[in-house]
Amino acid sequence: MKFRQILWLFLPATLLLVAFIAAPSFDLFRASVFDPDFTTEHFERLINRSVYLDVMWRTIRVSLTVAVLCTLIGYPVAFFINLQPRRRQTLLLFLILIPMWMSILIRTYAWIVILGRDGLVNQMLAMLGLATEPMQMLYTSGAVLAAMVQILLPIQILTCYAAMTEIDFDLIRAARVLGARPRQALARVFLPLSLDGTLTGLVIVFMLSMGFFITPALLGGRQDTMIANLIEFQVQRLNWSFAAALGVVLLVLTVGMIVALRGAGKLLARRVLKGGL
Amino acid sequence: MHIMKPSLLLTGYFWLIVAYMIFPALIVIPVSFSSSEFLRFPPEDFGLRWYGVYFTDPVWIAATVTSFRVAVLSTVIATTVGTMTGLAIIRSPTHAQAPLTYATTIPIVIPHIFIALGVFILALRLDLTDNEVALAFAHAAVAMPFVVLITSAAIRQIDPTIERAARVLGAGPFRAFRVATLPPLLPAMVAAAIFAFFVSFDELIIAQFLMKGSETLPMRIWADLRLDISPVVAAVSGLLIVVTTVALACAEILRRRAISTLAP
Numbered sequence: 289m290k291f292r293q294i295l296w297l298f299l300p301a302t303l304l305l306v307a308f309i310a311a312p313s314f315d316l317f318r319a320s321v322f323d324p325d326f327t328t329e330h331f332e333r334l335i336n337r338s339v340y341l342d343v344m345w346r347t348i349r350v351s352l353t354v355a356v357l358c359t360l361i362g363y364p365v366a367f368f369i370n371l372q373p374r375r376r377q378t379l380l381l382f383l384i385l386i387p388m389w390m391s392i393l394i395r396t397y398a399w400i401v402i403l404g405r406d407g408l409v410n411q412m413l414a415m416l417g418l419a420t421e422p423m424q425m426l427y428t429s430g431a432v433l434a435a436m437v438q439i440l441l442p443i444q445i446l447t448c449y450a451a452m453t454e455i456d457f458d459l460i461r462a463a464r465v466l467g468a469r470p471r472q473a474l475a476r477v478f479l480p481l482s483l484d485g486t487l488t489g490l491v492i493v494f495m496l497s498m499g500f501f502i503t504p505a506l507l508g509g510r511q512d513t514m515i516a517n518l519i520e521f522q523v524q525r526l527n528w529s530f531a532a533a534l535g536v537v538l539l540v541l542t543v544g545m546i547v548a549l550r551g552a553g554k555l556l557a558r559r560v561l562k563g564g565l
Numbered sequence: 566m567h568i569m570k571p572s573l574l575l576t577g578y579f580w581l582i583v584a585y586m587i588f589p590a591l592i593v594i595p596v597s598f599s600s601s602e603f604l605r606f607p608p609e610d611f612g613l614r615w616y617g618v619y620f621t622d623p624v625w626i627a628a629t630v631t632s633f634r635v636a637v638l639s640t641v642i643a644t645t646v647g648t649m650t651g652l653a654i655i656r657s658p659t660h661a662q663a664p665l666t667y668a669t670t671i672p673i674v675i676p677h678i679f680i681a682l683g684v685f686i687l688a689l690r691l692d693l694t695d696n697e698v699a700l701a702f703a704h705a706a707v708a709m710p711f712v713v714l715i716t717s718a719a720i721r722q723i724d725p726t727i728e729r730a731a732r733v734l735g736a737g738p739f740r741a742f743r744v745a746t747l748p749p750l751l752p753a754m755v756a757a758a759i760f761a762f763f764v765s766f767d768e769l770i771i772a773q774f775l776m777k778g779s780e781t782l783p784m785r786i787w788a789d790l791r792l793d794i795s796p797v798v799a800a801v802s803g804l805l806i807v808v809t810t811v812a813l814a815c816a817e818i819l820r821r822r823a824i825s826t827l828a829p
Binding site (some may be wrong): 293294297300301304305307308309310312313315316319333361362364365367368369371372378382383384385386387389390391392393394395397398399400401402408438442495496498499500501502505506515516519520523528531532534535538539542 | 570571575576578579582583585586588589590592593596642645646647649650652653656657665667669671672674675676677678679680682683684685686687689690702703706709711738757763769770774775783786787790791794798799802805807809810812813817821
C-alpha cells in the first residue's frame with residue numbers, strides 16, 4: 289500500500305487522540321500552573337499540607353499492596369490453568385474473563401451487599417450465633433482492599449497466563465531429564481522464565497489501582513481517600529486549578545513508580561536468573 | 566503439554582479464587598428479586614418489585630436511553646477509527662508497527678480520572694460541557710485502543726495478496742478492501758464494537774465530570790449508591806450482569822475465531 293494511503297488511514301485516530309487525549313492533557317498541565325497568571329501556589333499547597341501528602345502516600349501504598357496481593361494470589365491460578373489440556377484452558381479462561389467484564393460500579397455494589405450492616409456476612413454471623421451486634425465492615429480499609437483485589441485479580445491472572453504459555457515446556461522436561469525434581473524444575477526454570485510477564489502484570493495492576501475512584505469512594509471511609517477521590521472532591525468545589533495540580537501529581541507519581549518498579553523488576557530478574565531463588 | 570498433574574490442593578485453591586472473583590456478582594441476582602424495602606440478605610420474600618420500579622421510573626429509563634445513545638455513537642466512532650488505524654498499522658513497514666501500536670493505544674495507560682479532568686477543563690473553556698456528542702467522542706478515544714488491538718491482530722491473519730489481486734483486476738482501493746479484506750475482518754470488527762460499546766456504557770468518571778443536565782446510567786447508579794442504597798440498583802445490576810456476560814462472551818468467541826481460524 290502506498291505511503292500516502294497509510295497516512296490517510298492514520299488521520300482519524302490522530303485527530304481523535306489529539307482532540308480528546310493530548311489537548312486535554314496539555315490543558316490540564318496549563319491549568320495547574322496558570323490561574324490565570326503563572327503560579328506554583330497549587331503545588332505548594334499540595335506539598336505543604338500533610339493531609340494531601342497523606343493521600344498521595346496512601347494511594348501509592350494501597351496500589352502497591354493491591355498489586356502484590358494480586359500477584360501472589362494470581363500466579364498459582366495462572367499456573368493451574370496452564371497445567372490443563374488446551375480445550376479446558378479456554379473454558380477456565382472464560383471463568384476469569386466473565387468477572388473482568390462486569391462494570392466496576394456493579395462489582396463494588398456487590399461488596400456493599402456482602403459487607404453491609406444487613407449484608408450477607410453479618411446475617412450469616414447472626415444466624416450462626418457468632419455475633420450479637422452487626423460488625424462494621426463497610427467503610428473500612430479492609431473492605432476497599434478486598435474489593436480492589438477482587439476487581440483487578442483477573443487482569444494479573446491473564447497476564448501471568450499469557451507469559452506462561454510462551455514458555456517452552458521442553459526446557460522443563462530437559463531439567464527433569466537432567467535430574468531436577470519437579471519442585472526444583474519449577475523454581476529454577478519455570479519461575480525465572482515467567483518472571484518478566486508476572487512483573488508486567490504487577491505494573492499494570494499497580495497503574496490501574498493508582499487511578500481507582502469508585503471503590504474507595506463507596507466502600508472506604510474518610511481514611512481511605514485516594515488521589516482520584518480528592519480530584520473529584522475539588523472539582524465539586526469548583527477548585528479546577530487545584531484539581532489539575534492533583535491530576536499532574538497523579539500522572540507523575542504513576543509514571544515514576546512504573547519506572548521504579550520496572551527497574552526493581554530487572555534487578556530481581558537478573559538475580560533470579562543468576563542464582564535461582 | 567504437562568509437566569505435572571495439579572495437586573488436589575492447587576485445584577481446590579483455583580476454585581476458591583474463582584468463587585472469590587465471581588461470587589460477589591452472583592449474590593446481586595437473588596437480592597434483585599427481593600421485594601422488601603431494604604437491602605437484606607437473604608431476601609425475606611421474592612418478587613419482581615424492583616424490576617418493576619426500574620422499568621416504570623422515567624428517571625432510570627431516561628438515564629438508560631442516554632447511555633445507550635452515547636454508547637452507540639461512541640461505538641461507531643471507535644470502531645471506524647480503530648479499524649482504519651489497525652489496517653494502517655499492519656500495512657506499515659514491519660519495524661514501525663510496534664511503535665505505532667504503542668502510540669495509538671496510549672489512552673489505555675492513562676488513568677480515566679486524568680482524562681476526565683482534562684476533557685472537563687478543556688470543555689469548560691470551549692463551552693462544550695453537558696454535550697452528549699462530546700461525551701461520545703471522549704468515550705471513543707478511550708475505547709479506540711481496544712479496537713486497534715483486536716482488529717490489527719485479525720488483519721495480521723488476512724492474506725494481503727487477495728486485496729492486491731482485486732486491485733490488479735481493476736477494483737478501486739475501496740472496492741478491493743470491501744470485497745477482499747472486509748468479509749474476513751467483519752467478525753473481529755463486531756467483537757471490537759461490542760467491547761467498545763461496553764467501555765462507553767459502563768464509564769462513570771468522564772460522564773460525571775462532563776454532564777450536568779442529563780444523566781447516564783452509571784451516573785444514575787452512582788447517585789443512588791451515594792444517597793440511599795435502594796434495591797433498584799440490584800435490579801439494574803442483575804440486568805446488566807446478564808446482558809454484559811452474554812454480549813461479551815459472544816464478542817470473545819468472535820475475537821478468538823478471528824485470530825485463529827483465519828491463519829493462512
